[in-house]
Amino acid sequence: MADIESVPNGENNGTPVRCRFCGQLNQTRADMVGSAKCGRCRLPLTGVPHKKFAELDKDSYIHPADSRALATLRAIPGIDTAVKKLLSVTGESAIRVIFTASAVRVTPKQCPDLYAKLQVACTTLGVDMPELFVQQSPMVNAFTGGVERPVIVLYSGLLERLTDEEVLAVVAHEVGHIHAEHVLYLTVAHLLEALANVAIAAAPVASLVAQILSTTMRSALLAWSRRAELSCDRAALLVTQDADVIGRTMMKLCGGTFASKVDYEQFLVQARDFQKNYDERALDRFWADIITSGLSHPFPVWRTSEILKWVESDQYGRLMNGAPEIAAA
Numbered sequence: 001m002a003d004i005e006s007v008p009n010g011e012n013n014g015t016p017v018r019c020r021f022c023g024q025l026n027q028t029r030a031d032m033v034g035s036a037k038c039g040r041c042r043l044p045l046t047g048v049p050h051k052k053f054a055e056l057d058k059d060s061y062i063h064p065a066d067s068r069a070l071a072t073l074r075a076i077p078g079i080d081t082a083v084k085k086l087l088s089v090t091g092e093s094a095i096r097v098i099f100t101a102s103a104v105r106v107t108p109k110q111c112p113d114l115y116a117k118l119q120v121a122c123t124t125l126g127v128d129m130p131e132l133f134v135q136q137s138p139m140v141n142a143f144t145g146g147v148e149r150p151v152i153v154l155y156s157g158l159l160e161r162l163t164d165e166e167v168l169a170v171v172a173h174e175v176g177h178i179h180a181e182h183v184l185y186l187t188v189a190h191l192l193e194a195l196a197n198v199a200i201a202a203a204p205v206a207s208l209v210a211q212i213l214s215t216t217m218r219s220a221l222l223a224w225s226r227r228a229e230l231s232c233d234r235a236a237l238l239v240t241q242d243a244d245v246i247g248r249t250m251m252k253l254c255g256g257t258f259a260s261k262v263d264y265e266q267f268l269v270q271a272r273d274f275q276k277n278y279d280e281r282a283l284d285r286f287w288a289d290i291i292t293s294g295l296s297h298p299f300p301v302w303r304t305s306e307i308l309k310w311v312e313s314d315q316y317g318r319l320m321n322g323a324p325e326i327a328a329a
């Protein structure tokens with residue numbers, strides 16, 4: 001794919017095409033529309049309009065499993081006090097210092113196409129721009145943390161494996177966590193997950209967490225955080241506006257480096273089979289099994305099946321056809 005934004009006016013009989021995602025005016029040749037990428041955000045240039053949501057209500061897309069688990073979590077006496085106490089000890093400034101010291105901060109001049117993708121996700125969902133960092137790691141992953149000011153971190157392994165549209169899907173998922181007001185609890189859940197993986201090295205922090213958060217609080221936080229993913233996949237779909245982009249991203253999360261050899265159509269068959277074979281009750285038990293066993297592998301298959309279901313729902317149809325539109329930045 002060629003970057004043709006730099007082709008000056010008047011050469012190649014250029015036709016100006018405005019990027020549907022970021023609004024950049026690109027100079028393209030007539031024979032290249034359809035295969036060209038925007039020179040700013042690197043997303044594909046097509047004539048299809050892109051919807052931006054002026055006032056998106058989180059309740060219009062939050063997954064019911066997320067709402068239920070959140071209600072259970074909030075019903076635990078003292079949970080908010082405990083979470084705030086823990087974060088005041090571990091500290092938001094610590095999060096920012098760690099990433100400012102060890103990761104690349106994305107700005108309009110540093111990885112500008114990533115910055116443009118973050119802007120696309122934020123303008124589409126109506127969220128203030130958070131800070132975005134890229135950290136060296138072979139894992140295909142990303143996360144959002146913070147207390148007052150959220151920070152999004154993308155692992156370099158993800159950028160190496162995903163296409164530009166798939167990177168937008170991941171960024172949009174993370175911006176979804178901010179829009180859905182997940183960040184506070186999510187930061188604690190990440191901390192619990194991190195401690196599970198580096199238990200010995202982090203023993204002092206682990207004992208602190210154990211003092212502040214009861215076992216009930218810890219398991220309810222983890223149970224909720226898995227389900228919160230389903231809501232943010234929906235937010236990602238509201239930004240990519242293409243369920244296959246989400247599906248392919250999930251396939252790569254599942255298959256890792258092996259994903260280039262995996263057949264996407266067969267992956268969709270697997271996701272549909274998954275949905276068919278598990279009713280809601282069984283899924284709830286399955287969630288519990290995942291959390292207790294620490295297994296995450298079947299997770300992307302489930303997430304794909306949930307997105308395939310939602311893209312056909314009236315709720316998604318209403319959001320895409322009913323809510324007011326605002327112009328691209």
Ligand SMILES: [Zn+2]
Nearest residue numbers: 019022038041
């Ligand atoms: Zn663009």
Ligand SMILES: [Zn+2]
Nearest residue numbers: 173177229232
């Ligand atoms: Zn997430």
